[in-house]
Amino acid sequence: MEGAFMQENLSLYHIFYATGRTGNISQAARELYISQPAISHAIKKLEQNLDTVLFKRNSRGVELTADGQLLYEKVKEAFSLLGEGEESILHNHSREIPRLRLGASSTLCKYVLMSYLQNYISVNPQVRINISCQSTYQTLKLLDDNKIDLGLIGRPHKLTGYHFRPLLGIQDTFVATRQYLKNQQQLFPSEPLIHTATFMMLDEDNITRQSVNSLLKENRIELSHILEVTSMDLLIQFAKIGLGIACVIREFVEDDLASGALVEVPMGFAFPVRQIGFVCRKKEEELPLLRQFFR
Numbered sequence: 001m002e003g004a005f006m007q008e009n010l011s012l013y014h015i016f017y018a019t020g021r022t023g024n025i026s027q028a029a030r031e032l033y034i035s036q037p038a039i040s041h042a043i044k045k046l047e048q049n050l051d052t053v054l055f056k057r058n059s060r061g062v063e064l065t066a067d068g069q070l071l072y073e074k075v076k077e078a079f080s081l082l083g084e085g086e087e088s089i090l091h092n093h094s095r096e097i098p099r100l101r102l103g104a105s106s107t108l109c110k111y112v113l114m115s116y117l118q119n120y121i122s123v124n125p126q127v128r129i130n131i132s133c134q135s136t137y138q139t140l141k142l143l144d145d146n147k148i149d150l151g152l153i154g155r156p157h158k159l160t161g162y163h164f165r166p167l168l169g170i171q172d173t174f175v176a177t178r179q180y181l182k183n184q185q186q187l188f189p190s191e192p193l194i195h196t197a198t199f200m201m202l203d204e205d206n207i208t209r210q211s212v213n214s215l216l217k218e219n220r221i222e223l224s225h226i227l228e229v230t231s232m233d234l235l236i237q238f239a240k241i242g243l244g245i246a247c248v249i250r251e252f253v254e255d256d257l258a259s260g261a262l263v264e265v266p267m268g269f270a271f272p273v274r275q276i277g278f279v280c281r282k283k284e285e286e287l288p289l290l291r292q293f294f295r
Contacts, residue, residue, distance in 0.1 A: 023062060103152070111252050162280065
């Protein structure tokens, strides 16, 4: 219970505990960095508050009386509980916040990932999400190196050792403005576009570029002028300002095709449907942080 006996605060009990544990006023004073008279004064004050004698002197220093021993055990228990409380609070403050490390290309982040993340965050507001942007193969390498937990990728031809959940099918296509194609026709009326036009494509580390390169090779098409661009967004924007013919994912330019801002450029072959989906290391799809992405 609370009362007058607790009014002096814990400092008296701290001094009492140190003195009872060491059995020596001088040693308690050294531990607490206070003077011996201050120790003696505090003990006397506590004895007055409790109306009892807590210590008796002996040849080695002081020893606890029966009342002193009773109080010592209670104070020891109290300080132990206080220590546990402090440790619990420090642990709660320092414990790791759940973290999801996610890898994807900047294109997939914009066109695919955002809608899934909005739903995930609403269900898991406590999770800290880190996103790194890189190509599909770089994302898989990060998974191998345990540097990310989840990837959003275009599925490569060979994918072993991972769990993959397809989200949607996509098709590559070449697009340009009508004006750009008209200009090419006027400038080079007898030349095919593959010899005269500027073809804008992602760099060769990108899975889209590699897939398109394979198709061009299979159909014996060699482009004379290639401009490499680092992102799908730039490809789309460059195509819309008439800089050239861009190789893009059709699903990402549907609005531009519908409005007439861009038109498709036939290449004489059909693009296959490719899959985009979430990927993780095998047998990790049921981990609490990942489960929602694989349902």
